[in-house]
Amino acid sequence: MRDSIRRLFRHRKAAVGGSILLFFLVLALIGPWLVMDPSDLVGRPHQPPSGAHLFGTNGQGQDVLAQTVVGARETLAVGFAVGALVTLVGALIGVTAGYLGRRVDDALSLTTNVFLVIPGLPLAIVLGAYLPSGPLRMVAVLTVAGWAWNARVFRAEALSLRNRDFVAAAAVAGESRARIVARELLPNMASLLGSSFIGNTLYAVGAQVGLEFLGLGDVGSVTWGTNLYWAGNDAALLTRSWWIFVPTGVCIALVGFSLTLLSSAIDELTNPALKAPPAVAAITPVTSAAQAEPQPPGVVLSVRELCIDYATERGPSRVVDTVSFDIAPGEVFGLAGESGSGKSTIGYGLLRLLPPAARISQGRILFDGTDVTALDEEALRAFRWAKVSMVFQSAMSALNPVLTLGEQFHDTLAAHGRTTRAASYARARELLAMVGLSPELVRAWPHQLSGGMRQRVGIALALALEPKLVVMDEPTTALDVVVQKELLQRVLELKARLGFAVLFITHDLPLLLALSDRVGVLQGGKLVEVDTAARLRTDARHPYTRLLLSSFPHLNADDATGPTSNVSLAAPERPPALAALSGGHR
Numbered sequence: 112m113r114d115s116i117r118r119l120f121r122h123r124k125a126a127v128g129g130s131i132l133l134f135f136l137v138l139a140l141i142g143p144w145l146v147m148d149p150s151d152l153v154g155r156p157h158q159p160p161s162g163a164h165l166f167g168t169n170g171q172g173q174d175v176l177a178q179t180v181v182g183a184r185e186t187l188a189v190g191f192a193v194g195a196l197v198t199l200v201g202a203l204i205g206v207t208a209g210y211l212g213r214r215v216d217d218a219l220s221l222t223t224n225v226f227l228v229i230p231g232l233p234l235a236i237v238l239g240a241y242l243p244s245g246p247l248r249m250v251a252v253l254t255v256a257g258w259a260w261n262a263r264v265f266r267a268e269a270l271s272l273r274n275r276d277f278v279a280a281a282a283v284a285g286e287s288r289a290r291i292v293a294r295e296l297l298p299n300m301a302s303l304l305g306s307s308f309i310g311n312t313l314y315a316v317g318a319q320v321g322l323e324f325l326g327l328g329d330v331g332s333v334t335w336g337t338n339l340y341w342a343g344n345d346a347a348l349l350t351r352s353w354w355i356f357v358p359t360g361v362c363i364a365l366v367g368f369s370l371t372l373l374s375s376a377i378d379e380l381t382n383p384a385l386k387a388p389p390a391v392a393a394i395t396p397v398t399s400a401a402q403a404e405p406q407p408p409g410v411v412l413s414v415r416e417l418c419i420d421y422a423t424e425r426g427p428s429r430v431v432d433t434v435s436f437d438i439a440p441g442e443v444f445g446l447a448g449e450s451g452s453g454k455s456t457i458g459y460g461l462l463r464l465l466p467p468a469a470r471i472s473q474g475r476i477l478f479d480g481t482d483v484t485a486l487d488e489e490a491l492r493a494f495r496w497a498k499v500s501m502v503f504q505s506a507m508s509a510l511n512p513v514l515t516l517g518e519q520f521h522d523t524l525a526a527h528g529r530t531t532r533a534a535s536y537a538r539a540r541e542l543l544a545m546v547g548l549s550p551e552l553v554r555a556w557p558h559q560l561s562g563g564m565r566q567r568v569g570i571a572l573a574l575a576l577e578p579k580l581v582v583m584d585e586p587t588t589a590l591d592v593v594v595q596k597e598l599l600q601r602v603l604e605l606k607a608r609l610g611f612a613v614l615f616i617t618h619d620l621p622l623l624l625a626l627s628d629r630v631g632v633l634q635g636g637k638l639v640e641v642d643t644a645a646r647l648r649t650d651a652r653h654p655y656t657r658l659l660l661s662s663f664p665h666l667n668a669d670d671a672t673g674p675t676s677n678v679s680l681a682a683p684e685r686p687p688a689l690a691a692l693s694g695g696h697r
């Protein structure tokens with residue numbers, strides 16, 4: 112906690128936002144004692160700024176500086192009170208609905224939805240007419256009109272948290288429901304609570320000023336909203352008396368700005384991935400002779416001296432370092448290496464799908480004669496999936512949970528050309544059958560499938576546009592060995608039938624040697640050895656490859672009983688064009 116607060120103070124947006132807000136809080140607290148009474152008629156009406164009245168006088172002859180300073184107190188007090196109440200009510204109702212589920216959820220969600228469809232302004236007017244006048248009326252009106260959105264957000268968060276293992280563990284340990292909500296769920300929503308509170312305070316200040324400006328507040332009180340109301344009534348705009356409304360307007364804008372900065376700072380501190388990455392250098396032009404070489408014949412993909420850097424606080428960090436390899440049509444090229452060696456970064460780099468913090472800083476990727484590193488956004492959209500597709504690591508999260516499989520196939524096909532829904536569904540059935548699934552699953556939802564079935568759907572989707580190369584990034588990591596074997600046999604059969612090449616990424620070297628024609632070994636971002644799988648088994652040259660091989664005892668020539676070694680039994684004949692490749696040692 113103390114650490115989080117220290118980080119908050121060091122954050123630039125938090126520091127600027129916090130300082131501005133602190134200024135207004137101090138102003139609201141002690142300012143009213145330092146200025147004259149804002150309701151006193153102290154001068155002529157519409158008097159411009161002068162030594163006697165720094166911000167001039169309003170249409171009644173009252174001091175604008177006093178009105179601006181005193182107005183801060185009630186405006187901010189109501190803003191923070193509503194921010195806290197709306198967050199509290201929304202969190203309690205949302206978390207209770209999401210965690211308890213069933214009838215409680217039905218009843219609370221119905222109530223929330225009813226409040227969401229009632230327009231806020233008429234509701235505020237009706238409530239305002241029945242409640243006694245004063246700041247508490249504004250707090251009540253804005254809380255009733257504003258809690259429902261928060262309840263929806265907190266319900267969604269509770270729904271996702273309640274299925275997590277630590278909540279199940281607390282239930283198994285015998286904790287009561289109230290304790291689980293208080294000790295397990297709410298602390299895990301601390302950042303959401305923080306940013307909701309700031310966002311709700313922003314809403315409350317804006318809504319309060321808006322209602323008061325329309326004359327729906329207590330016009331006898333001094334707030335920033337009533338200042339603007341009286342400015343309008345006293346024809347400040349018509350008489351061009353800008354000093355009457357500009358100070359209040361600037362104060363409202365500054366408070367809004369400070370709250371927005373704080374909200375953004377909380378988001379960034381609690382989720383570092385949201386933080387804008389430091390600036391990184393653009394792709395540098397071709398520098399070496401090797402990079403300028405044309406693509407060799409008989410090769411579908413040619414990677415030349417590829418370097419990929421991540422921008423970090425401490426400067427660029429090179430995670431892929433002058434990597435070169437080729438893949439022939441119909442070849443399975445395996446990329447092995449320990450965790451963090453840069454395998455996935457290369458896979459994503461080939462499709463130019465790198466995260467914003469990463470850049471291809473050097474080198475070229477040639478696909479069928481096209482320089483992928485030079486494609487613009489439009490050309491990239493046409494290139495991805497149609498030429499090179501990808502099967503992602505996580506079978507669980509690669510499919511959109513709210514679309515049926517048929518719709519996901521339709522989206523993919525429609526993104527690459529005109530197609531009707533009927534045609535897409537027919538193709539989806541064909542593809543599902545091709546990967547060994549029932550075509551009727553076209554109407555199924557992702558949650559109705561097992562992990563292995565989902566990964567088959569991922570493969571069918573990757574083959575939808577008949578690409579020449581499929582990047583498979585650890586596609587079987589989450590699956591048991593039986594499902595893994597079935598899936599890989601299916602991939603090899605499809606490859607033999609359709610002729611696509613595969614870049615297979617995994618840390619599982621035995622699997623890779625059984626599956627691949629050639630294997631590249633990555634160490635710390637460098638490709639230290641490339642050779643045929645057969646030669647690597649018996650004649651690996653690089654010490655790191657030998658170290659990796661020695662970590663798998665069952666790979667010894669006289670031990671063929673390893674968990675994945677019999678995958679190769681199902682492998683069809685060797686692919687063509689391997690002779691064209693420079694698969695020798697590096």
Ligand SMILES: Nc1ncnc2c1ncn2[C@@H]1O[C@H](COP(=O)(O)OP(=O)(O)OP(=O)(O)O)[C@@H](O)[C@H]1O
Binds near residue numbers: 422449453455466
């Ligand atoms: N946003 C980022 N900023 C800085 N470095 C990053 C970022 N994302 C990844 N990296 C670094 O890039 C390197 C390569 O990551 P990559 O995911 O490609 O490894 P990998 O070999 O696929 O590992 P694994 O098998 O565990 O998935 C790692 O050292 C990682 O720390």
